[in-house]
Amino acid sequence: xxxxxxxxxxxxxxxxxxxxxxxxxxxxxxxxxxxxxxxxxxxxxxxxxxxxxxxxxxxxxxxxxxxxxxxxxxxxxxxxxxxxxxxxxxxxxxxxxxxxxxxxxxxxxxxxxxxxxxxxxxxxxxxxxxxxxxxxxxxxxxxxxxxxxxxxxxxxxxxxxxxxxxxxxxxxxxxxxxxxxxxxxxxxxxxxxxxxxxxxx
Numbered sequence: 001x002x003x004x005x006x007x008x009x010x011x012x013x014x015x016x017x018x019x020x021x022x023x024x025x026x027x028x029x030x031x032x033x034x035x036x037x038x039x040x041x042x043x044x045x046x047x048x049x050x051x052x053x054x055x056x057x058x059x060x061x062x063x064x065x066x067x068x069x070x071x072x073x074x075x076x077x078x079x080x081x082x083x084x085x086x087x088x089x090x091x092x093x094x095x096x097x098x099x100x101x102x103x104x105x106x107x108x109x110x111x112x113x114x115x116x117x118x119x120x121x122x123x124x125x126x127x128x129x130x131x132x133x134x135x136x137x138x139x140x141x142x143x144x145x146x147x148x149x150x151x152x153x154x155x156x157x158x159x160x161x162x163x164x165x166x167x168x169x170x171x172x173x174x175x176x177x178x179x180x181x182x183x184x185x186x187x188x189x190x191x192x193x194x195x196x197x198x199x200x201x
Contacts (some may be wrong), residue, residue, distance in 0.1 A: 004042050004138065004186070006096060006116050009035070013097025013114055016108060018073050022101070022109030029110045030071075030078035031064025032093065033178065035138075038118035042138040044179070045117065046171070048131040055143060060134060061175045062112065063088070074111040086133060087124035099181045104174045105152070105159045112178045133158055141179055142165055144190045170179045 022028045034045035046060050065081035067074055075098075079090040094116040116179045123133055125171070139163060152161045152173070162180055163172040171179070180191055 002073060006094070009042075009114065009186070010096040012181075014099065014115065016075060016095055016098055018075075019101060023103070026109035027107055028074060028077075028080070029065060029108045030067060030069045030074035030076075030077045031062040031110055031112050031178070032082045032088075033062050033112050033119075033182065034043070034088070034093075034097070034115045034117045034137075035096075036116060036117050038119065040050065043098050043135045045119075045164060046134045046175070050127065050129055050131050050150075052128065055117050058131070059175070060169065060171045062164065062178065063130075064112075065084055066108070072109075075113050078111075078169070079115075085126050085130050087126075088121065092121070099178060099185065102174045102176065102181070104170070105157050108174070110174055110178070112181075114182070117119060134169065136166060136169070141183060142188055142190060147180075147190045149191065 026040060030049060034041050036045065040106060047063050048060050063082040063085045067077045068080070070079065071077045075095065079093060080105065082088050083090060096114045096116055099112040104110065104111070125133065134149045146164050146166055147162060148165070149160055149162050151158050161173050162176045164176050164179065180189065
């Protein structure tokens with residue numbers, strides 16, 4: 001496994017420019033994948049969505065949301081929504097690059113941008129959208145034993161989703177897929193390792 005630093009991660013990401021438009025019927029959305037370093041260890045920052053939200057209530061996600069018609073691109077969307085949710089100022093975020101878009105069965109087309117953030121930081125949670133902030137060390141996402149896949153049914157559609165479990169926390173769906181895509185860019189796919197372990201058992 002490569003030694004991780006902001007410059008190494010940046011070298012493994014896609015350029016910041018938006019890809020082609022989303023497929024018809026999907027809402028373009030932007031999320032920020034916040035990273036910070038504590039000592040020599042990188043951490044992800046997530047939010048738990050409020051139970052009053054229209055979709056994905058209570059789920060753990062990256063900060064972000066649906067593109068506003070006034071947003072020039074989805075990076076602006078991700079930074080604007082992050083500021084609205086946890087009061088992280090756009091000017092303190094160093095955008096390292098982006099990941100592949102992720103489509104959801106609930107009708108969203110999500111473009112994730114990886115950003116280096118200061119930490120600690122004086123976050124202020126918007127209780128209408130966010131229940132709490134959570135942080136996890138990036139190395140805890142590497143072990144295949146923490147990952148699983150399964151079928152998810154939504155309005156008659158069945159899709160295969162991945163899931164990460166750590167202590168009492170469960171991250172699944174689009175957010176888990178974004179994390180997997182991030183790990184793949186670093187040369188580590190815990191799902192393929194899991195599948196190989198399953199075949200050998």
